[in-house]
Amino acid sequence: MIPSDFFRGRRLRSSLAMRELVRENAVTANDLIMPYFVVETDDDSFKKEISSMPGQYQLSLKQLKIKVGEAVADGLKACILFGIPAEKDDVGSGAYDDKGIVQKAIRLLKDTWPELVVIADTCLCEYTSHGHCGLVKNEYVQNDPTLNLLAKAAVAQARAGADMVAPSDMMDGRVAAIRAALDEEGFINTPIMSYAVKYASAFYGPFREAAESAPQFGDRKTYQMDPPNVREAMREAVADLEEGADILMVKPGQPYLDIVRMVRDTFDTPVAVYQVSGEYSMIKAAAQNDWIDEMGVVMESLAGFKRAGADLILTYFTEDVLKVLK
Template sequence: MSLRPLFPETRLRRLRYSKVVRNMVAETALSVDNLVMPLFVCPGKNVQNPIKSMPGNDQLSVDMLVKKCGELLESGVKSVLLFGIPESKDEDGTVATHEHGIVQNAVRAIKETYPEMYIIADICNCEYTTHGHCGTIVDGDVDNDQTLVTLAAQAVSLAQAGVDMVAPSDMMDGRVGYMRKALDENCFEKMPIMAYSAKYASGFYGPFRDAADSAPQFGDRSTYQMDPRNSDEAIREVEMDIAEGADIVMVKPALSYLDVIYRVKNEFNVPVAAYNVSGEFSMVKAAEANNWIDGKRVMMEIMTSIRRAGADIIITYHAKEVADVLNGKI
């Protein structure tokens, strides 16, 4: 291995003096096309409930959700990830499988007004169960195989409503293959699956649980979400999901798991999504509100770091703001 020339023959600052050159040689590119905006849909009409722990985000009734989608499209954000807050819940989340469930109705309404909006539906039960866990409870814990039945039915129902992609976030073993089979049997073989493949049992989800009313009523989710100490396990999870038919794999959260994003991209070279989660978003907003940081600058630095780690898709509550920065609006 030959040694590279050292100073003064080599001056790395030569390529930093001009903004034009800096842009020419930049190794990482961030585009509006990389962004997905999560949205929360709730019952009612003309409802816009601010989520206090997530400034600038709201629980939206279907009519207001459609309006929000129009605003996002104007900013260049072409995709949303939907979470539902139903009028009523049940023990196993079957309310999420109904033809006129909250997300199903939202999908139809968005597509009627903005057919160009690409809609991803989160597939999970935590928002729809009375106990707040991600599946059917048997002997005090989530039963893996019974939960698969509900998840597959939810995916098929949302596909019938017109969703463009399904995204199982439950972390049940085998759910991608089970869901793929159910979709194919119902003539949705073209429906892509974005699997929450490496979803950690993280402390960064607090604000989301306020937004989606999905906090577990007992215990925690450590028996099905991943241990934050593990990355080899994440590789095994991703490998299984790919083998079962996942088209995109996801790492969640993003910032504390940039190493996992990097490993997944390098080991599998498949499309990778990263979820810049509610706690990560809210920390930036809180620090910005206290004038401790330049919020816009930190936001863009975070987005770039996630892309640099290897993520092709960034799901983030910053999506519209990032788009506005990229488009020179703010």
């Protein structure tokens, strides 16, 4: 005889409608931020697929407008911009030039879609000839001398119309420097989404091609976090909040869900997570070999971010997911 007092979880899984009725977490268009790579070029037709990131492109301003327009029609709410200048130098001057490529892209997008939340990645690595995120002396990345340049970049981005700046460099004290500079220039309402917990990860490989930002010597392990560390993540998050961060980001995503959960449980501020280039490329490669159901894996991974406590998800799958949600 079968006992009648055991748990029957299947009662609430009996149909799609039933499963959706009791679903605990859901991914919506409001959760997603699409990264774009915009190139400084006179060729309006420039649209170059990134070989290690199938389906992602380096785009001219005109092609960026076309891509963003398609995504907005599908429900895009927010994007983040990475710039690739025509020329680089050892001080990353394109990052804080009012006529720099990201500043041009910000103006273009905000003039066309005022309600679109346009976020600017605030860093020097895409603009420096050496590929590092700060000023370099004797092949060592200088912390304090870099802060003023990051602050100048954030102000230039805000002046161009950025709704939010996102410092990704991991220099100590950069949030405080950026907050002070923004406030001094009258941008007291421009929020900072800090890459607060950014690990020196092997998952960034394809991004180096996309942003043309591979270091010309050494690596970034002296300023990005050591992957085995957990307690250090909390110290970094606390420091950024005390310095004026409005949103805390964890990067990468899937391998660091424990960190996302710890940040969520510790702080009341919004939490973002970045599903980085390596995560994207691995899913794409497996799907192209018919080893997985691409969108099934994508949606499951995004649900995992939400389940871990993320409020916002930066993912290169945003455009595809918007079509599914639509």
